[in-house]
Amino acid sequence: MREHLKEIIEALVFISVEPLTPGRIKSVLTDVTEDEVKQAVAALQAEYEGPGHGIRIVATAGGYQLATKPDYDPQVRRLLQIERKSRLSRAALETLSIIAYHQPVTQAEVNALRSVADSSFTLHTLLQRKLIKISGRKKAPGSPLLYKTSEDFLIYFGLNDLSELPSQEEIARILEQENNAET
């Protein structure tokens, strides 16, 4: 492996606000393969996970980012003087899960699955927060807009890609728990 590769990657990730993809790292360095980059990142991650570090390297939206460890959340809040971050409403979360699992979807499809007459307010909010995006129009009467989740969606929920969404098994487990809790 190339000398100082770990250090270089650390510097590059440090200076990036957006998730830095292995491809992007590779384009800066001339003579390394993507595999070498990934190996170096894995080694870095292992170091950060150990004691003595308040931050770690997370894989999100297909790239790497530096993030604080959750344990130090209270102190970070105090420093930034932020009481708490805003959460998504229930309507927003439900709409997002529909879009995430059924994408691309139209508003009519979202309405039907949620059994509400009009989701436009929620969709608009999600678009403004850039958690979803318009991916085109459906070839159907009225050519309705199609919605997809965005890269910011992955970042917001700390997912590396859509395959990391809760699986059918996890969903089934939640349902079982709920049913057991009530019977």
Added chain:
Amino acid sequence: MDTPELPPPPAPDGPPAAPPDGYQVKLEVFEGPLDLLLFLIRKKKIDIHDIPIAVITREYLDYLNRKDRINLDREAEFLFMAALLIYIKSQFLLPREQPLTEEEDPRKPLVDRLLDFQKIRAASLLLKEKEDEQLQVWKRTALPPLPAPVEEGLDLIEVSLFDLAEAFFAILKKREYDHHRLLKGKDISLEDKMKEIIDILRAKTFIDFLEYLESQESLEEALVSFFCLLELIKSHIVIAVQEQLFHTIKVWLRKDAPRMKTP
């Protein structure tokens, strides 16, 4: 319409516990009729695959009658479900020559929707857990964003359609007040406007998006200009960028722009 922000949403495992003096819920805590149905099914410990329609319909209607506040927009959805329940019930009353097969069960479409909805709700609970986790994690957001790999190395943020539209609607709002007189019909064609924009860009290198739209004589002209800009952005002739978040939006001619067909 959706309710923008709901009052405290029910705990993940169901709406808040009933007060001892009888059961009270506010309509607003239910996102929709499926939500309410699911809640009633759980409360009555009913098997979702074998719903006693008469019981659930009575519960459902009782609930609708009990709540005092009526939000007409949301009401329609709840009434629609009530109608559907009654319809299903009526199907059972019809005399039939042969007993229904499982596929013909009039409850089936509703049960399928309930099962789908249950899954969505479970998924959204899992997403909520992830959100909670992420809310304790902080990342730096104040550094300059990475320059786009292909763009000419300028430290600019390309703006989205929403930023443009928002800026444009802000102007429309402002103009609402000073334009009450009737406008004389001056026809503005998209093509002329596009040429005008490109000419200005060639002379001045960039246009301040807001200023330019504001300088338009009439609302109609501003509207046409707006569409022209969208069209030019779409055909990669110009690019709309911000130097930083919340700065003014500037429109530049692209260096690699395809030639405009100007006579």
